[in-house]
Amino acid sequence: MLHPVILSGGSGTRLWPLSRQNQPKQFLALVGDHSLYQETVLRASRLPDAQAPVTVCADEHRFMVGEQLQGIGVPSGGILLEPLARSTAPAIALAALHVLAKDADATMLVMPADHLIDDADAFGAAVEAAAALAREGWLVTFGITPDYPETGYGYILRGAALGEAGYRVARFVEKPDLATAERYLAEGGYAWNSGMFLFRAQAYLDELGRHAPAILGAARAAYAAAEADLDFTRIGREAFAASPSDSIDYAVMEKTDRAAVVPVSCGWSDIGSWSSLWSVAERDDGGNRYEGDVIAVDTRDSLVRASERRMIATIGVEDLVIVDTADATLVARKDRVQDVKAVVDRLKAAGRSEHLFHRKVYRPWGSYDSIAVGPRFQVKRIVVKPGAALSLQKHAHRAEHWIVVSGVAEVTCDDKVFELRENQSTYIPLGSVHRLRNRGSEPVELIEVQSGSYLGEDDIVRLEDVYGRS
Amino acid sequence: MLHPVILSGGSGTRLWPLSRQNQPKQFLALVGDHSLYQETVLRASRLPDAQAPVTVCADEHRFMVGEQLQGIGVPSGGILLEPLARSTAPAIALAALHVLAKDADATMLVMPADHLIDDADAFGAAVEAAAALAREGWLVTFGITPDYPETGYGYILRGAALGEAGYRVARFVEKPDLATAERYLAEGGYAWNSGMFLFRAQAYLDELGRHAPAILGAARAAYAAAEADLDFTRIGREAFAASPSDSIDYAVMEKTDRAAVVPVSCGWSDIGSWSSLWSVAERDDGGNRYEGDVIAVDTRDSLVRASERRMIATIGVEDLVIVDTADATLVARKDRVQDVKAVVDRLKAAGRSEHLFHRKVYRPWGSYDSIAVGPRFQVKRIVVKPGAALSLQKHAHRAEHWIVVSGVAEVTCDDKVFELRENQSTYIPLGSVHRLRNRGSEPVELIEVQSGSYLGEDDIVRLEDVYGRS
Structure with missing residues (x-):
């Protein structure tokens, strides 16, 4: 077989x-x-x-x-x-x-x-x-x-x-x-x-x-x-x-x-580069491949990919690769795309993270996307898959506000367990043991506003985790 | 005189x-x-x-x-x-x-x-x-x-x-x-x-x-x-x-x-175009002008402007103008930038708004920025200047959650008036008469989560406004 x-x-x-x-x-x-x-x-x-x-x-x-x-x-x-x-x-x-x-x-x-x-x-x-x-x-x-x-x-x-x-x-x-x-x-x-x-x-x-x-x-x-x-x-x-x-x-x-x-x-x-993706993709009469929201004027032999909620306009360019994501945009000559390695090397050398993660990060339970940051706050858009649960956890440096915008979340906060539906919110005080779970059949989407002196991903103590991460 | x-x-x-x-x-x-x-x-x-x-x-x-x-x-x-x-x-x-x-x-x-x-x-x-x-x-x-x-x-x-x-x-x-x-x-x-x-x-x-x-x-x-x-x-x-x-x-x-x-x-x-801005700007040895977070590899005679929280990488390009904003990016040959008019005409013809407003919109009282949208919700980052106040208003189709992330807001919600400080939140039910005011000396920054069936800017009844907009 x-x-x-x-x-x-x-x-x-x-x-x-x-x-x-x-x-x-x-x-x-x-x-x-x-x-x-x-x-x-x-x-x-x-x-x-x-x-x-x-x-x-x-x-x-x-x-x-x-x-x-x-x-x-x-x-x-x-x-x-x-x-x-x-x-x-x-x-x-x-x-x-x-x-x-x-x-x-x-x-x-x-x-x-x-x-x-x-x-x-x-x-x-x-x-x-x-x-x-x-x-x-x-x-x-x-x-x-x-x-x-x-x-x-x-x-x-x-x-x-x-x-x-x-x-x-x-x-x-x-x-x-x-x-x-x-x-x-x-x-x-x-x-x-x-x-x-x-x-x-x-x-x-x-x-x-x-x-x-x-x-x-x-x-x-x-x-x-x-x-x-x-x-x-x-x-x-x-x-x-x-x-x-x-x-x-x-x-x-x-x-x-x-x-x-x-x-x-x-x-x-083997789609080993952006130029090889361009060469295998269907293209228009001008030799262009557009994905997403693109307005192109006199553009030839180019690959242009816009990302969600963003548009790209091109004028008078040819043989370019333009690839947009939530946190980074690449503009490269099509015959030079192998040098994207040089950009990644610079990101590594500078200790940055744009080569490691997208702004939207996938987790076993769903995803989160950091949609705004400020000096003492961060806003995340969080999606929890049906049947999934985040770990039972607590933070040493931040409090969290959760507002459910779709689905039905089950919230654990210290000794209370309750449901939170669309347009309902709750507050997770600093130090509280909490968990977010989706027992429904539709994704739960919520907005989390974090507030505190330190907001790094490593400020987390996992007490229990269904994915073996505690 | x-x-x-x-x-x-x-x-x-x-x-x-x-x-x-x-x-x-x-x-x-x-x-x-x-x-x-x-x-x-x-x-x-x-x-x-x-x-x-x-x-x-x-x-x-x-x-x-x-x-x-x-x-x-x-x-x-x-x-x-x-x-x-x-x-x-x-x-x-x-x-x-x-x-x-x-x-x-x-x-x-x-x-x-x-x-x-x-x-x-x-x-x-x-x-x-x-x-x-x-x-x-x-x-x-x-x-x-x-x-x-x-x-x-x-x-x-x-x-x-x-x-x-x-x-x-x-x-x-x-x-x-x-x-x-x-x-x-x-x-x-x-x-x-x-x-x-x-x-x-x-x-x-x-x-x-x-x-x-x-x-x-x-x-x-x-x-x-x-x-x-x-x-x-x-x-x-x-x-x-x-x-x-x-x-x-x-x-x-x-x-x-x-x-x-x-x-x-x-x-x-008269800075009549992006190319004239390039020609008056200070440039590096390669003839480039970079603003913001730019990683450039073998780039020449170009103007590259990254926007907040976003980076632009360029490889092997020359004579380009690359201008990034929260909702749109322009990539144009420097000698073709006058055709940006053609892009704007297409935006107008399509009834779009990227030629009218930035994602972040200035108002007499401060600004708002729509940082996330979904089918029945929208998240805004709102800044209220010291001494400023939004109109006394109500909405027919949406409820709002407000979480203050810096400064001290004065909130009016129907017959109640109260202060909201960093890391405090409140809920404005659908139909409530409400107002947001900053009586302090520092800007108030807050996250607003709107929830409802219709979330357009025109769902607003202004009952009172210090800027004469009611």
């Missing part, structure tokens, strides 16, 4: 300011209504014989993964939480151990969470061909038939044919310069290394054990030390930390003599 | 999105800490023999004028409120009548409120020379010695010399094309028409009566019908509406044989 494995470990900042460390690009709806992660899950789920997908992700993204799975109604085959990043070879080993525990003959389809595939039929046919090779013991990588001499990807040179649709891998090559890439295209037989794989779980572990035994050992120990936490499988930190950090390409694929490649042309993109 | 007259009637949108109809560019601090209007008032006040300045402005800007005068501690010589715009000839006539009522021999220095002058000494010397000519009965215009062949201004050709520093006006010429402007500079004797004038008030009225008697008649009638309203002189609407709309140039200066010009080189700019 085919077990999709979604690698969602990336915390890429190449799509900053939309992508932030706590909400990286795989969780963003960049094209259409679903996030790239959701698109990947849906794509995998529609394949014949596909089992519930296994997700490997960073600990800090667990609630986002859970919520996004729920949002598309796809049952989870497991959410494995990496305590720290160790690249793809160890992550895939964890997933292999996880699926083997349920299915001794499991075949895995490994897909990064942040790729886009336009032609699902072509991809499905390639998966079928790869599955046939995997049954023969091959470790199959998907090679994207190149459209143009891209210098940002590694390439795979195919060798002898294996049946009708596959080949032995002759050679993996690093990102080439432009002349070399052009030569690859002219010569033929080269494909882009997509980072997607298909193999029997046991075959992967066998080859990993042969070529990178330290990774296999660490992954086995870390998986054995895993603990269940709600819907999540929390991988053992100490054992996993001991694993070498290496990619599946370096650790296994480039070393094994069982590497095969299935070439495919399926409208694949 | 010299009576400065500040013409503040403009509602220019050429500096949109910073400039809005209810807060046009003369009231913005574009260069330095003071607004252009304040700079103009201060410049005039420092001249020898200068009397308190008279301001002519639109009715809707009266509180901003009052507040900005107060902000620089300059006493007002009168604030004349135009009920509607009739261009400069009628406006100057109103000011002439106003100063003549106090001083039968008054000399007027007429200055648009939105010009920048770098070299106050050179300007002072030109005023002195102009005053000498005005005493001889000349109507003097200030001609700016051109630095370059600008095609956006009219030009004045000087004729015979009048003493050491002035000339008769030989001819006014319309905005030239580039070749013509280049010829003007090569020939010499041409100056930019600055829109600043100096003359005896009676001399102006005499010439106006001679060349545009309908304007004089309407201005006399409108001034006679004026009513005092707090510190303002509210010009009679019906009589003023009957005036032809014409500029002083067309109505008087081009027709009179008493027109003189004093050439001056004083670092003058």
Whole structure:
């Protein structure tokens, strides 16, 4: 049976300011209504014989993964939480151990969470061909038939044919310069290394054990030390930390003599930058892609994204990427967007937070958005999901006013528990033990006005928490 | 005696999105800490023999004028409120009548409120020379010695010399094309028409009566019908509406044989566009002017203004104007900024409000800013100035929660009057007659959460108002 494995470990900042460390690009709806992660899950789920997908992700993204799975109604085959990043070879080993525990003959389809595939039929046919090779013991990588001499990807040179649709891998090559890439295209037989794989779980572990035994050992120990936490499988930190950090390409694929490649042309993109998003997006006659409230005058070949309650006007510009968010706007030449890294580096160096969080912050119980700040106050817009509850908590430095604007909240304040409905308010004095809960079926939305001498997120003592954070 | 007259009637949108109809560019601090209007008032006040300045402005800007005068501690010589715009000839006539009522021999220095002058000494010397000519009965215009062949201004050709520093006006010429402007500079004797004038008030009225008697008649009638309203002189609407709309140039200066010009080189700019602001601003080695929180990578010859609580990052761009506000961001090529008019036209055509108001709206009592909106609620951040009071009012469709975050508010709610201090809150039920007042010496800041089925600004019944709005 085919077990999709979604690698969602990336915390890429190449799509900053939309992508932030706590909400990286795989969780963003960049094209259409679903996030790239959701698109990947849906794509995998529609394949014949596909089992519930296994997700490997960073600990800090667990609630986002859970919520996004729920949002598309796809049952989870497991959410494995990496305590720290160790690249793809160890992550895939964890997933292999996880699926083997349920299915001794499991075949895995490994897909990064942040790729886009336009032609699902072509991809499905390639998966079928790869599955046939995997049954023969091959470790199959998907090679994207190149459209143009891209210098940002590694390439795979195919060798002898294996049946009708596959080949032995002759050679993996690093990102080439432009002349070399052009030569690859002219010569033929080269494909882009997509980072997607298909193999029997046991075959992967066998080859990993042969070529990178330290990774296999660490992954086995870390998986054995895993603990269940709600819907999540929390991988053992100490054992996993001991694993070498290496990619599946370096650790296994480039070393094994069982590497095969299935070439495919399926409208694949890894959306590695704003310019690549522009190039895959539908555009108007002027070559522009607009999202949100945009008024454009004489604008060409640009990507413009406005954010909620804000408009962007452009005049006489071309080849720009303009991306607006609640707290930061990027204006970049389209061929310079890779330097967004330089901006993120400056944010890091200055100890700022615009690369870590959006102004609106997601939490397991919902979200909050800091809509105003002053010297001794802060105003937050808070949404609590149906059935969710914030922790039972108290603050040492702030009092809070809560005004419910929709839904029905259950409020605990010291020894009292009461309901608060639309247009009702309450006051949480400094030091009071309090909790906010939504027992209804609609979201609760409320405005919180904090007042006090210190208003940092760290002024919180959690006495009880349904999400294990106390 | 010299009576400065500040013409503040403009509602220019050429500096949109910073400039809005209810807060046009003369009231913005574009260069330095003071607004252009304040700079103009201060410049005039420092001249020898200068009397308190008279301001002519639109009715809707009266509180901003009052507040900005107060902000620089300059006493007002009168604030004349135009009920509607009739261009400069009628406006100057109103000011002439106003100063003549106090001083039968008054000399007027007429200055648009939105010009920048770098070299106050050179300007002072030109005023002195102009005053000498005005005493001889000349109507003097200030001609700016051109630095370059600008095609956006009219030009004045000087004729015979009048003493050491002035000339008769030989001819006014319309905005030239580039070749013509280049010829003007090569020939010499041409100056930019600055829109600043100096003359005896009676001399102006005499010439106006001679060349545009309908304007004089309407201005006399409108001034006679004026009513005092707090510190303002509210010009009679019906009589003023009957005036032809014409500029002083067309109505008087081009027709009179008493027109003189004093050439001056004083670092003058009318800041007629974002590119002209860029050209007068101090810039870094890369030719950039940054205001606010800007992170720029490889950026050249650009003007970038971030707004409060928001950052702008730029990468690899040049010759751009990027101006951010709470609800709109402009990204324009610097040589295309005049087309901001096209954006404003689209906003008008769509019945929007981003050309009329900022998100933060100034009122005679302070300001409000709509920091969040939802289907049945709105959150406002409200500041009430010391000594100020909102109207005694009620709403048909909304209840309000008020939480004071600084200062001490006096709250009236039906038959109760009470104080509300920092971290205290109250509830104004739907239909209650209520008022908010600041009797203290510090601003009151509060958060208002409105809840109801309709939340428009027009759901208000004013029962009493200290600003005459009930």
